[in-house]
Amino acid sequence: MNTIFTFLNFRIKQFFRSIREIGIPLFLILLLVTTGLTFKVLVFLSEVQGIEMGIFSLIVIASIHLARKDTHFLKSLTVSRPLLFLAEYSLLLLPVSVLLLFLGKIEPAIYWQLGMLPIVFFPAGNFKNNKIAPLINLDRIPFKYFEVKLGLRKMFFGIVLLYSVALSCSFFIGTLILFSIFLLMLLPAFFEYFEPKEMIVLEYEKGNFLKNKIFTHLLIFQIALLPHYLLFLFYHFEMWYLGLACFIGLSLGIMFNIVYKYASYRPNVPKMFSNTFQAVFLATLVMPGLVLASIGMIIYFWRKANKNLAYYYA
């Protein structure tokens, strides 16, 4: 037990250190901006039933559990790993449970806290993308869409899991909204790497580089998401505007990630250093009344991207 307490103690310290690392002022700004997201989550939580919360909790914890990188380190500790996972995940889920109890949702709170139980007995970090990635044949995707290839290689298991769970749970009204938020959170990972300058030159010379890039990626992503929209309309046609909102939100997300990438692009630098603006963008997108701010951000970075590309390649 001593090991588990010491480990949890470190995890709590690690959380507060991460706040200190990003800086208290920036943290407060992000907290303020993400209040909208919290509000949406609260509304969602107040509507869901217990069993749905249990499934949601299982999915959230499974995605963390299966991607753990510390399994070798944990084997060094002579402690029951299921017990350690149980303690760690319970602590992680506790704030939402407290929130649910505060809202008087006792049953969903219990399901939320206990939904993750089966996963603690499952070997952690078992589905590593680097093991699966070489087995996936992505040769059919043309190289100029390397961002799609890269994202799929990096998060194949997570994306497939998320995609199939969202499809199979499409009869729940909140599924498409949650799926869209998860996708918006994953999008930066598709666009974080910069291609070699030769690749840009080749496309840049054809003209309309950014427009083409945005159009083709919107097409690829939205075609892939078509089954979700269709199923949403099939089950909840009366709420068609929610489906449309998800479509617009995701389109804006794709646009932003592309313009932001090329606004920060520098030849000979392999990848983006900071994800702060993506976090702010996501917050403005989900916060009621701030969609205009997200469009403003796209326009700002669109101009910046064009100037940046012209500086290097015009």
Add this chain to the structure above:
Amino acid sequence: MLEIKNLAVSYGKNEVLKNVNLTFAAGMIHGVLGINGAGKSTLFNTIYGFKKPNAGSAQFQDRTIQNGDIGFMETSCYFYPLMTGMEYLKLLGIQNQDFDIKKWNELFELPLHEYVENYSTGMKKKLAFIGVIAMDRPILILDEPFNGVDIESNEKLLQLLIRLKSTNKIIIIASHIIESLTRICDRINLLENGIIKTTFEKAEFPILEKELKDSIKLKIDDVLEGLV
């Protein structure tokens, strides 16, 4: 005694270890030598339990290896983000009441109150090494412990390993630096294409060094003929 019997391991169709038989006695330092991809890390990962063998077994004192038997220092150890060196050692040494972190750190003078992510490669290696000592396990497996370590620390590591030998531990080391291995090992197993080609006793180390140098020279001569 640690016994490896008929061990076979493969990754898909690629057979990495083929019928490996080895015995590691206590109070001795055993070296495992081999080129990149020879199967050293796979051998260690299988002994430690990260990788399931296709056939064969590893037994310690005539029983299956348990979680607390081995202290394993991997080629590149995992360190949590925003974790200090002190926290790392406290976690690993939590079962070992006699372990004095400050005293041990006098050996390498690591900045234990700083985050490990700010350490250099060599410093991380030294921290991982102290971590393995902190666990106080009867078997120590060290995969490339000398990589990235400065000359002074390398010497300290060698001296320390010689001292640890007298505590009746089983020490197994894989390294590309043959000079370090021949200095401290009592026995060196040469791993080639997944099989133990030869086991050299201390008296035979000069033969091993000569054999290796000759075979490398032959390969170089073959490749460079007509090029340079």
